[in-house]
Amino acid sequence: MIDRPTICGFCSCGCALYVEPKYGGIGALCPSTTHPVSTGRLCIKGWNAIPSLIRADRLRTPLVRKSGSLEPTSWEEAFSTTAEALRRAISESGPKAVGVIGSAKITNEECYSLVKFARGVLGTPNIDGPCRFYDASMVRGLLETTGIPASQIDLNSLQQAGSMLIVGANVMEQLAHVGSRIQDAVESGCKVVAADPRVSRLAPQATLFLHPHPGTDIVWIRALLRTILDRKLYAEGAPEMPGFEELRTSLEDVVMDLLPKTAGVEPSAVIEAASLLAKNPPVIVMFGLGVLQQAGSTKIVRALADVAILLGGSVMPLRGQNNAQGASDMGLAHDYLPGYGSIFDAAARQKWESVWRCEIGADPGLNAVEMIKGCANGEIKALMVFGENVALSAPSTEYTIAALEKVGFLAVSDLYLTETARLANVVFPACSFLEKDGTFTNIERRVQRVRKVLDPLGNSKSDLEIIAGLSTLDLTGSSAKRKVELSNDPDQVMAEVAANVPHYEKVSYQALDQAWGDPWSTNGAKPRLAPVSDRAAHEDTEYPMRLIASRINFHMQTGTMAARSPTLAREYPEAVVELNEADAERLKLRPGTVVKVSSRFGNLTRPVALSDAVPEGCVHVPHFFGGDSANMLAPFDCDAESGVPVYKGLHCVIQKASD
């Protein structure tokens, strides 16, 4: 029987759908027609990936490593083994020897409890989310510009856009409901300026498609800003915006004539882009992982926000994961608290100290990438990972796996025995979003009710229950009675969030049982323009090709869920590297030749396919699964401001695997 709707847990669009439980599995599923996002429609993942949440190989019982192998066990033993390992790590090396990495797939309630658990119960500052691997630069860059670390608009307002600037986003493949609204807008006359080194599926919608060299977005976007200023294309009132003069000054070194050399973009194209955008208000600026995982990503985010602010438009960052926004809102980050209060802000710390009844130091601890390094260098003795397949989402796969193998104690909570869980000492079987209650916050900041449709499979539990269950044990070895209390009732957790995080003050389960959720309010945000300096270009003659890594529409993230759908896996049966024909000829490579793509940090081996969409001098590596992704080639060099590793525009070299 189809009862109440839930929210799809794949991408950040957050469609409402109905799922009928049957045969202990899924009998039927369909989109909601009245929901503002799904509007009777689902994407390929919505239609196909839901059953892959409950495949036969789902973890049904906790596992504990005994004499080398993971053995099924009881929850009691899994918990007590974990408690003992945490107590040992903390008594020997202090709470900072423990790290906690959460997920943007889990609910707001779970993210919030995990932060409270790490900071309040364990007393460690080392708490972070997967935003570190994907889009953390967006939070920082936007807080300093628009003042809103999220999209300023909802999906349906895309249809009213006069023009759009879409940078580094494979939006048609990854966020179908955004892509669909872009198509609708274009049909009603909206002009799209797209920028991507590769010809993406946005091409049929684009009025102007710029193909800058990989890793040079900052160069041409600065030129775009300079053009808007020099030609006075900005909206009325822009010169009175705070930061206007600083921005102008910071752009004085832009040399338009150098653009073809430094960014592969003609000055005339930048001028045309500026004029298209300025003449067609309202402007919406969107950007995806192409920007967010590039070197200097925070800078590029500021620059793009400046473009939007100057033109009187709005920003919509294209975050990928279903609860990327909610996880950020809940403070699943090492450098800020729920509601975005900085860890260095004494007032914010005091507030949460009094809510949680614990002490919080002005210490940003380690971010997720640093925690992995910490596992390798011994700084981290115990790592807990909830719902994130870090072995594959972190850079330099080989190094990361070695680090996770080295850490004294690793606990992983996940649906399946992921590449990360295989390395763990304790594995908690978590249940999927179909089997629990909670909320997700989508790309529009819409806080939506996730409803339990199925009973948890086997002995699996929600992450909320796991976190609350762990918190009742002695994890720190301290004799003082712990005051921090964690509830396993999502309704109660959301009540605590609503009472303390201003963005969520209107959220309640009661209200969400009456109507679809609304985006949280952005009232009171004060936008300002930020100066944008250049970044020194980096060339590497030994590794002359540039890497373009992308995602495809059949899959999500590391493939833990989506790749288990036979229909989706069937659409993408073989990993390839795509090359321009001219490069293939120069390198004497035929389609199907197996090649090794190497960077200074790793290599991967795949057969070649030819593609006109890939520019000369570049290698396009679509993400595959089981670790075979461009992440293998990425270094541990991160954007200095946000700590996001650089996965895009990497220097690499390609050769026949047989050589």
Added chain:
Amino acid sequence: MKVGDKLILKKTSVPMFFASLASEMRIVAPKKRFAGDVVFDVVESPKEIAWDYGHDVYPPGKRFLFPHYEDMFSYRTDGGIKIESLAEAPKQAIVGIRSCDVSAVRFQEKFFGEPIEDPLYAARSKNAVLFSLVCNKPPRKECFCICCDAGPYLDKGFDVQLTDLGDRFLYEIGSEKGLSASSEGGYMLEPARPEDIAERKQIELQADSLFQTASFIAKAITYITSDDVPDQVWEELGSTCFRCAACTNLCPVCTCYTVEDRPEGNGCFTRFRSWDSCQYAGFTREASGHNPRPTFGSRVKRRFYHKASYQYITRDGTHGCVGCGRCVSACLTKLDLPSVVKRIRRAMHEYIKSPHEPAVRKL
């Protein structure tokens, strides 16, 4: 009572009528769900039936006769092969189903019935009786059943057809199945008067005039059948596709499915089937890796060949569309039947205008 009878069922008797039917079979009907959504489902009491619903996005005829996910049989491999059927064929009345969906069920019955009968479908369809509800006006702006001879009311092919006449339903018996399902509550039915028939006629005329979507499919059928549509038109259409396959999933006529074995432990497996789509590359890719429909455009072309070429029309007796409008509302872009038909017709004009271009006609 006999097949062909036109009767009256008073609305005050409706709950009791369907309650009496419920003793023999489960009642599947439109139910109000969250925030105004309507989904067909099993109702506990006839009072739950949302008679004023518009249209269900999830085709009820397809869903309850050819389920989205259906367990077929289980087998064991330990200690010799043992196969056990898991086929379910509940006795059910699908109440409130629209004319387009009834027409689609008739299409699917034929498809799954010949030349080799699909036993799962046959059993379900044998045990199902459809109480269809005439659309007094097209329930959605996307509806175009009138262009497909599949609605808004039916002259034949229904089991029982209901027309809302305000305080009563006109109750038409169209089949033996419909007749037999009418017997239990038959005492509540009374013969229709001439004014009831006249009122119904008025509703037909009005409904026919209110359609907002039109699909002049005939010309497109000619172009498609003669392979005159230039490949670049198909590729252009395919370039906007989001590959979601909602068009075929939600199409009440589409019949494709895939099968899979679910391990149940201890050497036991369940074979189940679920809806599949010709819009997926993996649907036609051969074991060698060769795909006869390698591009999105070629798969869009395939879909419309199946919907609207004479080859299939001759075989199936009708084109593969009932005008329910679900592909219009479910598509993330504009690859619905009316839009594609329009694009094809326009494209032909564009090409006919410039007869020197080589892509125009294959001679």
